[in-house]
Amino acid sequence: MPKIGMEPIRRQQLIDATMATIDEAGLADSTIMQISRRAGVSAGIISHYFGGKDGLLEATMRHILADLGASVARRRQALSSSDAKAHLYAIVEGNFDRSQVSQAVMKTWLAFWTTSMHKPDLQRLQRVNDRRLYSNITYQLRKHLPPEQARTAARGLAALIDGLWLRGALSPEKFDISNAVWLACRYIDEQLQGGDTA
Amino acid sequence: MPKIGMEPIRRQQLIDATMATIDEAGLADSTIMQISRRAGVSAGIISHYFGGKDGLLEATMRHILADLGASVARRRQALSSSDAKAHLYAIVEGNFDRSQVSQAVMKTWLAFWTTSMHKPDLQRLQRVNDRRLYSNITYQLRKHLPPEQARTAARGLAALIDGLWLRGALSPEKFDISNAVWLACRYIDEQLQGGDTA
DNA sequence: TTTTATTGATTGATCGTTCAATAAAAAATG
DNA sequence: CATTTTTTATTGAACGATCAATCAATAAAA
Numbered sequence: 001m002p003k004i005g006m007e008p009i010r011r012q013q014l015i016d017a018t019m020a021t022i023d024e025a026g027l028a029d030s031t032i033m034q035i036s037r038r039a040g041v042s043a044g045i046i047s048h049y050f051g052g053k054d055g056l057l058e059a060t061m062r063h064i065l066a067d068l069g070a071s072v073a074r075r076r077q078a079l080s081s082s083d084a085k086a087h088l089y090a091i092v093e094g095n096f097d098r099s100q101v102s103q104a105v106m107k108t109w110l111a112f113w114t115t116s117m118h119k120p121d122l123q124r125l126q127r128v129n130d131r132r133l134y135s136n137i138t139y140q141l142r143k144h145l146p147p148e149q150a151r152t153a154a155r156g157l158a159a160l161i162d163g164l165w166l167r168g169a170l171s172p173e174k175f176d177i178s179n180a181v182w183l184a185c186r187y188i189d190e191q192l193q194g195g196d197t198a
Numbered sequence: 199m200p201k202i203g204m205e206p207i208r209r210q211q212l213i214d215a216t217m218a219t220i221d222e223a224g225l226a227d228s229t230i231m232q233i234s235r236r237a238g239v240s241a242g243i244i245s246h247y248f249g250g251k252d253g254l255l256e257a258t259m260r261h262i263l264a265d266l267g268a269s270v271a272r273r274r275q276a277l278s279s280s281d282a283k284a285h286l287y288a289i290v291e292g293n294f295d296r297s298q299v300s301q302a303v304m305k306t307w308l309a310f311w312t313t314s315m316h317k318p319d320l321q322r323l324q325r326v327n328d329r330r331l332y333s334n335i336t337y338q339l340r341k342h343l344p345p346e347q348a349r350t351a352a353r354g355l356a357a358l359i360d361g362l363w364l365r366g367a368l369s370p371e372k373f374d375i376s377n378a379v380w381l382a383c384r385y386i387d388e389q390l391q392g393g394d395t396a
Numbered sequence: 397t398t399t400t401a402t403t404g405a406t407t408g409a410t411c412g413t414t415c416a417a418t419a420a421a422a423a424a425t426g
Numbered sequence: 427c428a429t430t431t432t433t434t435a436t437t438g439a440a441c442g443a444t445c446a447a448t449c450a451a452t453a454a455a456a
Contacts, residue, residue, distance in 0.1 A: 004455070006401060026316035028226055031445060042403045047447060107315060114312040117305060117368065118224035126368070155365075156381045160354065163361025167353075170315065170324070183354045190388045202422070204435060229411060240437045245413060 010049055011059065013039040018060045023104035027111035032056075058121055061112045064105060065129050071097035072136075084143040085192060088157075091136060092184040095161050096177050106169035134158050144192050153191040160187050208247055209257065211237045216258045221302035225309035230254075256319055259310045262303060263327050269295035270334075282341040283390060286355075289334060290382040293359050294375050304367035332356050342390050351389040358385050 017039035021030045032053050036043045050056040072094030079086050099105065116122035137157055141150035161184055168175035215237035219228045230251050234241045248254040270292030277284050297303065314320035335355055339348035359382055366373035 004400065010401090026313065028313065029316065032447090033445080043446085044403060044448080045401085048402080053446065110312050110315075113364075113368065114308050115224065115226065117308075118227065130368070152377070152381065155362075155377070156358070156385070159361030159365055159378075159381070160358050161361070162364050163357030163359065164353075166311075166360050166364055167357055170311070170328070179350070179353070180357075183350065183357070187354070187385075202434065208435090230413090231411080241412085242414080242437060243435085246436080251412065 007049060010039075010041065010045060013041070014046060014049065014056060015060045015063050018056060019064075019104040019108045022108045022111055027057075027108075027115065054121075057112075057115075058125070060108065061116075061122060061125055064109055064112070065125060067099050067105075068095065068097075068129070069132070071095070071099055084140040085188065087140045088137065088188045089185055091133070091140075092157075092161065092181055092188070095133075095165070096181050096184075101165075101168065101175070101177055103172045106165070106172065110166065110169045130158075133161075141191065149194075157184065157187055157191070160184055205247060208237075208239065208243060211239070212244060212247065212254060213258045213261050216254060217262075217302040217306045220306045220309055225255075225306075225313065252319075255310075255313075256323070258306065259314075259320060259323055262307055262310070263323060265297050265303075266293065266295075266327070267330070269293070269297055282338040283386060285338045286335065286386045287383055289331070289338075290359065290379055290386070293331075293363070294379050294382075299363075299366065299373070299375055301370045304363070304370065308364065308367045328356075331359075339389065343392075347392075355382065355385055355389070358382055 014035065017035045018030070021035045021038055025034065032046050033043050035056070036046055039045075046053065046056050050059055072091055075090040075094045075097075076087055079090060094100075100109075112122060113126065116126040134154055138150050138154040141153050141157075145153060164180040164183065168177075168180065212233065215233045216228070219233045219236055223232065230244050231241050233254070234244055237243075244251065244254055248257055270289055273288040273292045273295075274285055277288060292298075298307075310320060311324065314324040332352055336348050336352040339351050339355075343351060362378040362381065366375075366378065
């Protein structure tokens with residue numbers, strides 16, 4: 001089997017296996033042997049391609065963040081108008097994209113969120129992504145709201161999205177995606193309503 | 199020092215030390231030796247009073263949940279009226295009580311939230327608390343909203359509270375408590391507004 | 397023949413638990 | 427009041443288990 005060009009294949013397999021293992025056992029109980037066994041390779045491969053367990057975890061988080069960014073970007077690029085509300089809807093829908101709400105992705109995301117508080121490398125990734133969401137939202141809200149009001153509404157919307165996500169991760173069996181999107185979009189409506197007409 | 203009646207004192211010391219250690223190093227890197235050293239006792243004491251590390255962690259989570267429940271209950275009992283909005287405000291304020299938003303409590307709470315997904319004992323505690331918050335909110339909202347609308351608004355408010363909390367845990371340095379309370383109360387206003395007058 | 401891919405046993409370190417020993421206070425005894 | 431006895435509190439070294447990382451060996455393509 002040893003062939004050339006195995007690296008991208010193995011990396012993807014191991015990242016998938018990492019999410020599946022975290023989903024099943026939790027980050028705390030995910031060993032490199034469980035992950036490598038699930039990926040169908042030996043434990044040594046992880047150090048070979050990722051430099052170690054930490055490298056694999058960071059790569060997995062990067063993968064999730066990249067998917068999230070792509071989900072949002074794809075929906076926004078599909079828009080013809082530059083209408084603020086349409087872009088905000090797209091941002092919300094991107095955050096609840098199918099690729100983001102599988103059980104494995106949600107649990108892995110939350111596990112990294114918790115871990116990132118004490119690991120500078122992960123924290124950096126986390127913050128970059130956080131800021132991007134927040135500033136994107138704020139930028140769109142400013143089209144209809146004064147600066148301070150836009151910032152406050154952005155904080156609320158970002159918190160609502162994360163909260164819906166968090167609760168979805170905790171109770172996956174009764175996580176109604178479309179209802180979550182609906183709640184977030186309704187929040188957008190209410191925030192914009194309070195600005196234009198006033 | 200060995201005296202009678204040490205148990206409640208040691209238990210409290212160890213629970214405090216647990217939160218402080220999780221705040222500093224994260225749950226994953228919190229060993230019983232770090233915790234016991236911080237509490238000024240030996241490692242063996244933990245097994246003696248809590249049966250083991252798991253027992254200490256569960257006791258710590260129970261302690262946090264009890265504090266949260268007390269914070270909410272205290273504020274609601276201080277109300278003279280049975281006005282729905284006043285009770286909802288009290289629930290929000292109780293969730294952002296000073297005892298709930300210290301760095302140590304927030305990080306510990308989030309760590310347990312993540313862990314509870316894979317530990318049935320912790321998950322049970324988590325769900326009981328979750329349901330209580332949700333049903334309390336729903337009950338108050340029903341005073342002004344039709345059942346289905348009340349349930350939906352309750353989901354939104356619960357998610358908003360958790361989301362604000364989550365983001366506060368992640369960026370403690372710029373966590374504006376009063377702003378968080380304000381955002382949640384504003385959400386309540388908007389939800390109730392859409393019901394009565396319609 | 398060289399390079400790339402992969403294995404898996406070994407190693408070193410860490411951690412939770414156990415338990416026999418110790419110490420001090422409390423209770424019992426005279 | 428002085429003493430033994432019992433109970434409660436506490437220690438910390440030893441043990442066993444687990445895990446991430448390493449690396450020499452192997453195998454198949456290039």
